[in-house]
Amino acid sequence: MELKLILVLLLLLLAVGATADYVRPPPRKTLSFPWSKKPSSLPQQVHISLAGDKHMRIMWVTNDKNSPSIVEYGKSPNNYSFSSEGESTRYSYLLYSSGKIHHAVIGPLEDDTTYFYRCGGEGPEFQLKTPPSQFPITFAVAGDLGQTGWTKSTLDHIDQCKYDVHMLPGDLSYADYIQRRWDTFGELVQPLASARPWMVTQGNHEKEHIPFLEDSFVSYNSRWKMPYEESASSSNLYYSFEVAGVHVIMLGSYTDYDEYSDQYAWLKADLSKVDRKRTPWLIVLFHVPWYNSNEAHQGEGDNMKTAMEPLLYAAGVDIVFAGHVHAYERSSRVYNGKSDPCGAVHITIGDGGNREGLARKYKEPKPEWSVFREASFGHGELKIVNSTHAFWSWHRNDDDEPVRSDQFWITSLFGSSCCAENGPELRKMLLEP
Known part of the structure; x- marks a missing residue:
C-alpha cells in the first residue's frame, strides 16, 4: 500500500515538473464541491452521447450496486412511452472504488426532437434534444x-x-x-x-x-x-x-x-x-x-x-x-x-x-x-x-x-x-x- 502511494506522489511531481517549461498566468481557483449525503440510488453525473444512427447512449453513476441500468423516456414530461435496459461496470484505482457506472442506449429517436427521460427508475427527470437530420x-x-x-x-x-x-x-x-x-x-x-x-x-x-x-x-x-x-x-x-x-x-x-x-x-x-x-x-x-x-x-x-x-x-x-x-x-x-x-x-x-x-x-x-x-x-x-x-x-x-x-x-x-x-x-x- 505504501509503495503505491509513493509511486503516485512521484508521478504527480513529474507531472508538475513537465508543465514548468513555459510561464502561465495565475489560473482561477479550482472549484469547490462540498460533500453532501445523497440517496445511494440517485442518478449522478448524467451525460449522453450519440450511439449510431438515431440512437443515444445515456450514462450515469449510482452508489447503489443494486440500482437497475434502465432508462425510461418519452416526448412529454413524466410520460415515458419507452424504456431501454443497458449494462453497468465498476472499476478500482489504487484506494478508490467507483460507483456503479451505467450505460443504456435508447432509440430509435426522432430527429430534432426533445425527449424527457429518467435513469434507474427514480430520481429527477432530465431532458435532451436530438440533433437535426439536415443542415443547419x-x-x-x-x-x-x-x-x-x-x-x-x-x-x-x-x-x-x-x-x-x-x-x-x-x-x-x-x-x-x-x-x-x-x-x-x-x-x-x-x-x-x-x-x-x-x-x-x-x-x-x-x-x-x-x-x-x-x-x-x-x-x-x-x-x-x-x-x-x-x-x-x-x-x-x-x-x-x-x-x-x-x-x-x-x-x-x-x-x-x-x-x-x-x-x-x-x-x-x-x-x-x-x-x-x-x-x-x-x-x-x-x-x-x-x-x-x-x-x-x-x-x-x-x-x-x-x-x-x-x-x-x-x-x-x-x-x-x-x-x-x-x-x-x-x-x-x-x-x-x-x-x-x-x-x-x-x-x-x-x-x-x-x-x-x-x-x-x-x-x-x-x-x-x-x-x-x-x-x-x-x-x-x-x-x-x-x-x-x-x-x-x-x-x-x-x-x-x-x-x-x-x-x-x-x-x-x-x-x-x-x-x-x-x-x-x-x-x-x-x-x-
Missing part, C-alpha cells in the same frame, strides 16, 4: 476543460449557445490520478452534458498510467463510452460518427498511430466508407495539435502528423480540431507545413479553463500558415449552414463575457477540384495493404 447544425467546441472558475465561465457561455452537439478534443476532468475528481467533473458538466450529446476523445490527462499498477485510460473508458463499436473500431480511444451531413472522426493521440497500427488501419477503412454526397463535411479531432506556433508542446504532434496527414489530405478533410496547447490558434488551409488550398483548416482550442493556466508565449516570426492566435480562455461554435458553407467563431471569455474574437466562413472541399484531384490518390492509399 451547430457544434460547440472546447477542449482542456478541467474544473476551475474559468471552466465554469466557459460552460456558462456554451450554455448560451444554441448548439446541437458538443465536441471535446481531450483533457476532460484533470483528475490526474485523483479519482474523486472524475466524480466532481461529472457533477459539473451534468447540466449541459445531460441535455446535448458530448463527443469526446482522450488527452494526456486521461492517461493516468502507473507502471505495474494501473493501466492507461481505465477511468476514461469506464465513464465516457463513445460509439467505437458502432463505427467498427476496436478501441474507445478512436471512433467516428455521422450527424446531419457531417462525418466526424475522433482520433487518439495517445495510442499507436503509425502505419502498422490498428488505429491507422481503422482510419483507412473509415475514410473508405465516407460518402461525400451524403456527408459533404469531413471533420477530425484529436488532442495534440499538428500545427502549433505556441512555444508550449512544440513538435509533440509531429510523428502522428507524418503518419496520418497524407490520409486526411487525400480524403479532403475540411477542419481539424485539437487541444493540449492552452491557447487558441487558427490556420489557413495547410498541408505538409505550408498553406495549401486543398489542406485542412487546423484549429487549436485547448483553452476551456484548465487549472494549469494559459500558454502565452508564441514563436516569432509567426508562420505563414497561422492566421489568428491568442492566449485566452474561451470556446468555439461551428455552424454548418449547408453542404458548402460553414461559419466558425471563437468566443473569448477572459472578461467574463463571450466576446467573439475570431470568425470566418469556410467552404467545404466537397465538389472542389481538390477532391477530384485527390480521389485517385486516396483510392490508391486505401487499397494498399
